[in-house]
Amino acid sequence: MRALRLDTIGRPVVSAELPTPQPGPGDVLVRVRAAGICHSDAHYRAGRSASLVAPVTLGHEVAGEIAALGEGVSSHALGDRVCLHYLVTCGRCAHCVAGREQFCPSGKMIGHHRDGGHAEFILVPARNAVPLPAEIPFEHGAALMCSSATSLHAIRRGRLAPGETVAVIGIGGLGISAVQLAKALGALDVYAIDFDEAKLALAERFGAVAIRAARPGVAASGAAAGQTDGHDPVARLRELTGGRGVDVVLELVGSPVTMRQAIQMCAVHGRAVIAGLSRTPMELDTYRELLGPETELIGSNDHLLAELPLLLELARRKALDLTDVVVRSVPLEADAVNGVLDALDAYTAPLRTVIVP
Numbered sequence: 001m002r003a004l005r006l007d008t009i010g011r012p013v014v015s016a017e018l019p020t021p022q023p024g025p026g027d028v029l030v031r032v033r034a035a036g037i038c039h040s041d042a043h044y045r046a047g048r049s050a051s052l053v054a055p056v057t058l059g060h061e062v063a064g065e066i067a068a069l070g071e072g073v074s075s076h077a078l079g080d081r082v083c084l085h086y087l088v089t090c091g092r093c094a095h096c097v098a099g100r101e102q103f104c105p106s107g108k109m110i111g112h113h114r115d116g117g118h119a120e121f122i123l124v125p126a127r128n129a130v131p132l133p134a135e136i137p138f139e140h141g142a143a144l145m146c147s148s149a150t151s152l153h154a155i156r157r158g159r160l161a162p163g164e165t166v167a168v169i170g171i172g173g174l175g176i177s178a179v180q181l182a183k184a185l186g187a188l189d190v191y192a193i194d195f196d197e198a199k200l201a202l203a204e205r206f207g208a209v210a211i212r213a214a215r216p217g218v219a220a221s222g223a224a225a226g227q228t229d230g231h232d233p234v235a236r237l238r239e240l241t242g243g244r245g246v247d248v249v250l251e252l253v254g255s256p257v258t259m260r261q262a263i264q265m266c267a268v269h270g271r272a273v274i275a276g277l278s279r280t281p282m283e284l285d286t287y288r289e290l291l292g293p294e295t296e297l298i299g300s301n302d303h304l305l306a307e308l309p310l311l312l313e314l315a316r317r318k319a320l321d322l323t324d325v326v327v328r329s330v331p332l333e334a335d336a337v338n339g340v341l342d343a344l345d346a347y348t349a350p351l352r353t354v355i356v357p
């Protein structure tokens, strides 16, 4: 089979001819119909992940059809449409049994710790292959498996209840899903915060109230101070909510500035969910922003296999529509995929490009 291999970290991926893997007991072989190219893939190629070992086939956002069944697999049939949960876990440890398998000590991510979907075929345990309803195109099924699933997990971590209000900071692939999912799960009002007018316009089409943020680098840390381009999203959100703030804030950017803004946007008993990656320490006024209003600061890490059926049902009903997110496809060719990875590195890529082999 053909696959795009990351042979050497820091170098472009290369096209390779590999033996088609044979499913062992409990495995399924999936013919890839669509595989997303994610910002994480650009990080992996560049060597910004300590746990990646080359050579490896990238690609953790995968949808396709069952092409072969390993011994003992009765849950799937040849030709079934599936999309793949990207974390392969043991299924038996305390974390797996408790339904928080992203902490499984032997967990391995496809396209990172084991071969992924930037190939004609991929091998996974049968329980990682989730049925993909016929109404959802393969391209959308692939994209659902990463950013949308992570947004749903963040909303669930925030314990959003029907009738509550939500702010989403950062309207990229995660944010556009988060706006739609918050609406679908009963949010009364959803505020979308970004500095990019086009992304805000897209969020408005899904029913969000747009709030313009300051460009990165303009906003100084701390409450509303130093935002010299005149856009203070915390003040604007307070104004729009009559001073109250919102019940759940999803921080999807990964900067100490937006993390603090997330806390500052919270109503009394609000929950600030941090899902953007950053290792930079953040500041907060512990009395005024945390203890006083009994704000909760909540981390959100990845997503769970158990969340995927609801996610797929919402997509089947078009309550979550990725038509404006999955905007481009490329063939399974090294030059095309390296070009997309270059654009992701330069932050000039469209929302999501998928490989259609």
Ligand SMILES: [Zn+2]
Pocket: 038, 039, 040, 060, 061, 146, 147
């Ligand atoms: Zn991804």
Ligand SMILES: [Zn+2]
Pocket: 089, 090, 091, 092, 093, 094, 095, 096, 097, 101, 104, 105, 106, 107
């Ligand atoms: Zn486990």
